[in-house]
Amino acid sequence: GDSVTQMEGPVTLSEEAFLTINCTYTATGYPSLFWYVQYPGEGLQLLLKATKADDKGSNKGFEATYRKETTSFHLEKGSVQVSDSAVYFCALSDYYGNNRLAFGKGNQVVVIP
Amino acid sequence: NAGVMQNPRHLVRRRGQEARLRCSPVKGHSHVYWYRQLPEEGLKFMVYLQKENIIDESGMPKERFSAEFPKEGPSILRIQQVVRGDSAAYFCASSLRQGEGTEAFFGQGTRLTVV
Numbered sequence: 001g002d003s004v005t006q007m008e009g010p011v012t013l014s015e016e017a018f019l020t021i022n023c024t025y026t027a028t029g030y031p032s033l034f035w036y037v038q039y040p041g042e043g044l045q046l047l048l049k050a051t052k053a054d055d056k057g058s059n060k061g062f063e064a065t066y067r068k069e070t071t072s073f074h075l076e077k078g079s080v081q082v083s084d085s086a087v088y089f090c091a092l093s094d095y096y097g098n099n100r101l102a103f104g105k106g107n108q109v110v111v112i113p
Numbered sequence: 114n115a116g117v118m119q120n121p122r123h124l125v126r127r128r129g130q131e132a133r134l135r136c137s138p139v140k141g142h143s144h145v146y147w148y149r150q151l152p153e154e155g156l157k158f159m160v161y162l163q164k165e166n167i168i169d170e171s172g173m174p175k176e177r178f179s180a181e182f183p184k185e186g187p188s189i190l191r192i193q194q195v196v197r198g199d200s201a202a203y204f205c206a207s208s209l210r211q212g213e214g215t216e217a218f219f220g221q222g223t224r225l226t227v228v
Contacts, residue, residue: 045219
């Protein structure tokens, strides 16, 4: 079935550093891809999305490009802030559009001042 | 402009008791999804409901778990005779429609602890 794999382990980095979180997927057809962010004590919020190959989603300085050839949707930000500290989840919804999401395990990001 | 409301935020139950988790979707949304997040895991799909109908329950355990979304009132996820392994965060999401790239709005979750 459809699945999402995120890089293992938390990510700790200094303020203004470059952030990359890897995400690869396995799916039949052409899924839509999402990044969700979960701040402490909160629910998940949609950060960005892409619905077809080569689309780039962007929001709040974060970007991710839908790469069909490498089945990837890596999240990047050029200069992180302390307020970006959160858990980031990569997810996909299947081609048939029932909006059922398959999530990766998530990555805890800690930004140190 | 209320988002998805879940209650309670925290729920403690003894083994063998029943747990009822409530979810009020965003106003006007008729599609509701329940997900479970076990410790150190991502969210796993449980069930997808539209008003008064279960559309996809392929992620629900076959026993003890049930869900409903009545014509009036919130969606309810019910867990009978809870066991320690049911301890998790349960998230509800809603969407306005079904289709490619549709955004799902998530609640803050209910954290169930079985003692």
